[in-house]
Amino acid sequence: MDISNAFLHRDLDEEVFMVLPPGFQSDRPNQVCKLTRSLYGLKQASRQWNAKLTSALLSVGFRQSNADPSLFTRDSNDKFIALLVYVNDILVASGNMTLIQGLKDMLNTAFKIKDLGVVSYFLGIEAKLSSDGLNLCQRKYALEILSDAGFLECKLARTPMVPGSVLTRGVGTPLEDPGCYRRLVGRLLYLTATRPDIAYVVHHLSQFVSSHTDVHMVAAHRVLRYIKGSPGQGLFYPAATTLSLKVFSDSDWASCPETRRSITGFCIFLGASLISWRSKKQPIVSRSSSEAEYRALATTACELQWLHTLLHDLHVLMSGPAIVFCNNKSAIAISENFVFHERTKHIEIDCHVVRERVAQGLIKLLSVSSLNQIADGLTKPLSAPLFHGFVSKLGVQDLHNPTYRGGGVLEE
Template structure:
């Protein structure tokens, strides 16, 4: 559902004055308006609307998630209902339609809502619900990107990036108008919400938004040609699925030729459903491949810890340790060894969250053998 004029519902907790609108006649000169409610354009408007919505939901028994403040839940078992908020767009889920209708009536009485019906399109994401599961994609959004860039009728390619090519800031000639590149990369970043196959290359190209060149733009155009081959590709979540977390962690040691930093990559599954993925350059330089793998393992552990907290808010309890598959024996040895030695004493303390979670029984590390050609 959508809230009508959401920002107008916020109550101001401070004195805010506004210049009179053009054409408004008054007896005295230099008069101003004192606002008692928020208006669109005020810096306080979004915060005050969020506070008003949160207070309303808490009053009717909802609990705000500590892992994700935009998630609200209420009830248990068959009486469970979840509500996800993005500014004034709201998504509700429950096994009982009566609970959803009751909440809609309550929200309409408080704010005046627009009922958009069954989940089909939300924030650029298209959903197809069937007895076998839920399919999410961004086909309409992808086609809009192709149309705006003039690639709607281009020839598709099979890979989003030329294999073995890693760009630098000095490659090519700087663009005379970098705004088109920045806009394209920004739109592609949102497309990675359902397209993990372009995550690495999009994040790689996002490093050059400050000073893009013609070679960077050519690489971005290759992504568009790749998307043209399958604009409706997305992720599928089957109905019959085990609610068990597991993840795969990896790193590419010193792959950045300019900074010599490594790249962390991980993907997390709930049963057989892919629910989280990441490709990100590490914040510091790793002295060895073992250290790079261990940093990737620490980042994966933090993500799993957050996902576990989110599942608990959704009343999904995990009794067994979460499994992380890693292809580095040395990184696993660092995680399981409680004695600091010369090779590990320089690593920041926050990386050793892996050890702590293994001791607590939250995660277990298993060796994932490397694939050989």
């Protein structure tokens, strides 16, 4: 659903004055208008609208999620309905169409809404619902990026980044138009909402938005040549799956040549569905690979804690602890050993959240070989065979195969 003129529905809590609008004639000088309603362009407008909508939903029995304030749920007599808000765009989900229709009538009475039917396109994300499950992709958005950059007819690349390559500052010639690199990286960042396969390289490229050169632009163009091979690739959520959390956590120790910081990577599956992933540089330097892996586990544990709260608000109850796979046995030993010793004295207290979550039964740590570590592709550029194995395990799907404008020549 979409709410028309959302920002005009809320009264102001404070006095706001504005200059006379263009074309308004007055005989008295220095006159201003006092606003009695919210108006587009006001700094308060979005917050006032959110307060208005929240108040309307809470008044009819909805509960605002503590994990995500944009999520509202209502459960009565085993009838559950969930509502997700982004400014004036609303997604509603329920197994009972009567509840959805009742919500539409209520919102249409309080505000004027547009009923857009079954979700097919939302915030640039295409949704395809079938009996097998839900597919999310950003094909139209990806093709717009390729078209604006002039890469619709480019040669294809098998991987988004050259294996073993390392980008640094100060190498290459500064660009004449620095804004073009920033715009491209910004658009690629939004594309990672349904493309976890490019999460690492886009994270790496975003570190150079303030000091980029032609070398960084060439690396960004390789991402476009990779996307050209499968612009419709996206996430697939099967309808038949188990409601258990399976997690892969990994770290690439001291991989940044300038700061010697490590990269954290994790991916979280609900059954066979990938629901959360991250590729991010750690805030401080780790003294060993075990410490780097332990910090990655701490970040993963915090994400799992948030997901448990969110799933609880959605009335999804976990039957057991989340299974966390880590390929560093030393980090697992630190997490399960409650005795401080020389190897852990220098590690900050907040990292030991992993021990607490293990003791609480929220997570269970298991060792996995590096070959089967799915999160490895979120910490470093992989060779083509390893990268395609990584992508195949993410649960992605391309509904628009064959690729746009046919195939192309693959380059290493």
